[in-house]
Amino acid sequence: MAVRERLSGNEAVSYAIKQVNPDVMPAFPITPSTEIPQYVANYIANGEMDTDFIPVESEHSSMSATIGASAAGARALTATSSCGLALMWEELYVAASNRLPLALCLVNRALSGPININCDHSDSMGARDTGFIQIYAENNQEVYDNFIQAYRISEHKDVRLPIMICQDGFITSHAVENIELLEDDKVKNFVGEYEPENYLLNASQPMSLGPYAVSNYYMETKMAQNTAMQNAKQVILEVGKEFGEVSGRSYGFFEEYRLDDADYALVMIGSAAGTTKDAVDALREQGIKAGLLKLRVFRPFPDEEIAAALKNCKAVAIMDRCEGFRGKGGPLGAEVKAALYDHAKDVKAFNLIYGLGGRDFTVEEAEEIYKALQAYDKEGKPFAEYRYIGLRG
Amino acid sequence: MAATDITKITEKSSWQDITEGNQIYAAGTSRLFNTGEWRTQTPVFHSEKCKQCLLCVPVCPDSSIPVCESKREDFDYDHCKGCGICAKVCPFDAISMKEGQ
Amino acid sequence: MSYNFKAEMNKPERLAPGHRMCAGCGGTIAVRAVLRALHEGDKAVIGNATGCLEVSTFMYPYTSYEDSYIHNAFENAGATMGGVETAYNVLKRKGKIKDDYKFITFGGDGGTYDIGFQSLSGAMERNHDFVYVCYDNGAYMNTGIQRSSATPMYADTTTTPVGSQSNGKMQNRKDLASIIAAHDVPYVGQSTLLGNFKDLHTKAEKAIYTEGACFLNVMAPCPRGWRYPTEDIMEICKLGVETCYWPLFEVDHGKWILNYEPKKKLPIEDFLRPQGRFKHLFKKGNEDLIVQFQEEVDRRWEELQFKCSR
Numbered sequence: 001m002a003v004r005e006r007l008s009g010n011e012a013v014s015y016a017i018k019q020v021n022p023d024v025m026p027a028f029p030i031t032p033s034t035e036i037p038q039y040v041a042n043y044i045a046n047g048e049m050d051t052d053f054i055p056v057e058s059e060h061s062s063m064s065a066t067i068g069a070s071a072a073g074a075r076a077l078t079a080t081s082s083c084g085l086a087l088m089w090e091e092l093y094v095a096a097s098n099r100l101p102l103a104l105c106l107v108n109r110a111l112s113g114p115i116n117i118n119c120d121h122s123d124s125m126g127a128r129d130t131g132f133i134q135i136y137a138e139n140n141q142e143v144y145d146n147f148i149q150a151y152r153i154s155e156h157k158d159v160r161l162p163i164m165i166c167q168d169g170f171i172t173s174h175a176v177e178n179i180e181l182l183e184d185d186k187v188k189n190f191v192g193e194y195e196p197e198n199y200l201l202n203a204s205q206p207m208s209l210g211p212y213a214v215s216n217y218y219m220e221t222k223m224a225q226n227t228a229m230q231n232a233k234q235v236i237l238e239v240g241k242e243f244g245e246v247s248g249r250s251y252g253f254f255e256e257y258r259l260d261d262a263d264y265a266l267v268m269i270g271s272a273a274g275t276t277k278d279a280v281d282a283l284r285e286q287g288i289k290a291g292l293l294k295l296r297v298f299r300p301f302p303d304e305e306i307a308a309a310l311k312n313c314k315a316v317a318i319m320d321r322c323e324g325f326r327g328k329g330g331p332l333g334a335e336v337k338a339a340l341y342d343h344a345k346d347v348k349a350f351n352l353i354y355g356l357g358g359r360d361f362t363v364e365e366a367e368e369i370y371k372a373l374q375a376y377d378k379e380g381k382p383f384a385e386y387r388y389i390g391l392r393g
Numbered sequence: 394m395a396a397t398d399i400t401k402i403t404e405k406s407s408w409q410d411i412t413e414g415n416q417i418y419a420a421g422t423s424r425l426f427n428t429g430e431w432r433t434q435t436p437v438f439h440s441e442k443c444k445q446c447l448l449c450v451p452v453c454p455d456s457s458i459p460v461c462e463s464k465r466e467d468f469d470y471d472h473c474k475g476c477g478i479c480a481k482v483c484p485f486d487a488i489s490m491k492e493g494q
Numbered sequence: 495m496s497y498n499f500k501a502e503m504n505k506p507e508r509l510a511p512g513h514r515m516c517a518g519c520g521g522t523i524a525v526r527a528v529l530r531a532l533h534e535g536d537k538a539v540i541g542n543a544t545g546c547l548e549v550s551t552f553m554y555p556y557t558s559y560e561d562s563y564i565h566n567a568f569e570n571a572g573a574t575m576g577g578v579e580t581a582y583n584v585l586k587r588k589g590k591i592k593d594d595y596k597f598i599t600f601g602g603d604g605g606t607y608d609i610g611f612q613s614l615s616g617a618m619e620r621n622h623d624f625v626y627v628c629y630d631n632g633a634y635m636n637t638g639i640q641r642s643s644a645t646p647m648y649a650d651t652t653t654t655p656v657g658s659q660s661n662g663k664m665q666n667r668k669d670l671a672s673i674i675a676a677h678d679v680p681y682v683g684q685s686t687l688l689g690n691f692k693d694l695h696t697k698a699e700k701a702i703y704t705e706g707a708c709f710l711n712v713m714a715p716c717p718r719g720w721r722y723p724t725e726d727i728m729e730i731c732k733l734g735v736e737t738c739y740w741p742l743f744e745v746d747h748g749k750w751i752l753n754y755e756p757k758k759k760l761p762i763e764d765f766l767r768p769q770g771r772f773k774h775l776f777k778k779g780n781e782d783l784i785v786q787f788q789e790e791v792d793r794r795w796e797e798l799q800f801k802c803s804r
């Protein structure tokens with residue numbers, strides 16, 4: 001029987017780490033992800049898991065040591081937020097191009113400056129082109145479930161890429177919610193033992209990793225990496241389905257909430273989807289056909305699937321919790337619009353920015369956006385695009 | 394995992410034939426690369442003068458003085474770059490440098 | 495650990511030829527000497543910071559290493575090998591691997607004294623069981639001879655060029671071996687390329703087979719950066735030692751030991767004169783610069799003698 005508990009997002013992902021029991025975890029504290037290495041260090045101190053924790057002196061070193069451990073043949077991971085992820089920057093690319101299936105538990109937080117410890121997605125969105133798989137969560141249950149699935153995806157022989165399991169800082173990481181945990185043996189069976197084919201400590205065959213490669217090799221290397229990322233799509237779906245058979249909770253690229261017959265939809269990532277679901281329910285009561293597409297997998301980007309899910313909508317608002325400084329919106333807006341342009345040209349889509357640096361996003365604000373989409377559609381009222389929700393002035 | 398056959402990897406290889414993550418599962422594959430053609434001067438080994446003191450062996454930056462059963466052999470001209478360090482340290486004039494290859 | 499030179503020369507080579515280091519490079523002479531100190535049959539993982547050595551010894555698909563090898567980036571060779579070594583401990587404990595391994599990481603002075611200093615300091619403080627070897631050629635040679643904190647005062651480099659208003663680098667070099675010794679690691683050794691390589695070999699063997707984080711600082715001249723004829727490298731290294739510019743010492747479990755004291759300390763000019771990077775010091779009117787250089791060498795030498803006499 002599944003175990004019912006009440007945990008914060010950080011506790012939930014740490015509990016999943018304990019159950020998976022990886023080999024090596026280097027980490028450096030940064031709010032709001034600090035609790036993750038703390039919980040893991042405590043589990044180790046009390047003999048509840050036998051991972052080796054490396055208390056490194058920076059996030060650059062935490063990702064560097066995670067890469068070293070993974071290359072050596074260990075199942076490895078780290079955790080961070082915000083500036084910590086930014087400090088790891090070049091290492092994210094190295095992990096991906098070396099094709100190391102390591103994990104990174106990211107607790108999303110705004111980037112400095114000004115220094116701000118609260119949630120937005122500018123950290124992980126900035127890392128969207130590093131070659132990491134990126135999976136996001138709405139709540140603690142999803143973070144837990146996503147981490148249990150992480151290594152099954154990243155270690156798959158057709159993939160072998162690093163994976164980022166993201167949750168919203170404080171809103172998810174520190175809020176205590178009900179959660180259903182799997183039994184330890186179920187997790188163990190689902191995740192399985194790590195048996196790398198090639199690793200530094202393979203006594204039968206020395207291995208060299210991390211060469212200088214001239215331009216005649218570089219593009220070929222990137223194509224192989226890109227193909228692995230495309231392969232990840234199928235693997236994510238298979239693992240999400242199999243996880244459903246074990247837990248009763250299946251996962252795909254995104255969740256469609258009352259989207260089937262929706263005229264107006266919001267597209268968003270993370271915890272604000274919970275808020276938006278309340279707005280959808282309220283608007284449906286009023287006879288407005290509102291729906292939501294909550295994106296779970298941002299890398300690889302499921303563009304055709306998103307376009308197919310939105311193709312019958314009359315107007316869509318794409319909600320970015322990240323500023324792109326291109327003067328026209330954020331990264332989610334750019335990518336969803338590109339998907340619609342390729343696969344569902346008739347759907348009118350607008351891009352909005354919300355929730356930067358932990359700014360609240362309310363049910364009322366969500367309702368207003370739906371109503372503005374309806375006014376645009378029904379009355380031809382111009383939709384004020386690329387505005388900040390909840391901004392003063 | 395079978396060893397990487399690097400002779401199958403060239404600057405003309407297709408992307409499918411590049412090793413995953415540029416990993417190489419083999420040792421010392423650089424032996425297949427000839428650096429001997431870099432030489433502008435070449436060491437010549439005079440075995441009759443050599444006392445087999447081996448002082449020339451560790452000073453070679455290019456591992457190009459093979460040793461077999463405590464005796465040095467002739468130079469590995471596929472790799473020797475002709476720096477001349479060995480000739481300079483030889484106490485017995487058993488190595489001289491000549492111009493060119 | 496007695497040193498049998500002939501037996502050592504008989505060992506199979508652990509750095510394969512065919513790498514692209516310059517003719518006469520001191521770096522690969524140092525690497526060969528350190529790897530030779532591994533006991534025959536012992537397995538090792540070799541790490542490397544970005545630099546000349548890395549881009550020349552593992553140029554895809556050509557690796558010069560007989561052992562497993564990992565290059566990650568410029569500034570993180572310490573942390574990377576810390577991760578490898580930790581993985582080894584865990585996998586060994588869990589019964590997933592059987593063989594014993596040693597861990598050795600190489601970095602130039604750029605990757606060690608400067609950009610990789612934090613990562614090195616962290617790895618040393620955490621006392622990972624590995625050896626970090628700095629092949630110190632006193633500038634960023636891979637990018638074209640820019641100054642580093644290992645560059646000696648008055649050296650002419652491409653970012654401290656000698657000109658009408660400049661005598662080269664204005665600062666003294668950082669004493670990294672002492673800084674690492676202050677981390678309270680089990681073993682630190684400073685050496686260079688000399689004669690039958692007994693000094694470097696002995697220190698490398700000690701570092702490899704001492705448990706915990708160990709550090710070697712090896713002066714490894716660069717003929718292009720220092721501007722001397724390639725064949726003169728061994729003479730230059732010897733002069734570095736005989737002038738006390740590059741003293742041979744070790745710090746073994748906190749005890750400072752001077753390994754060599756010249757019978758007659760040579761004047762610093764003898765070390766500076768053969769090197770093109772110091773040519774301007776021998777121009778008329780620059781005599782005081784050499785006096786200053788000598789004073790700095792003397793000050794450091796006396797300080798080292800004091801530490802080693804306690």
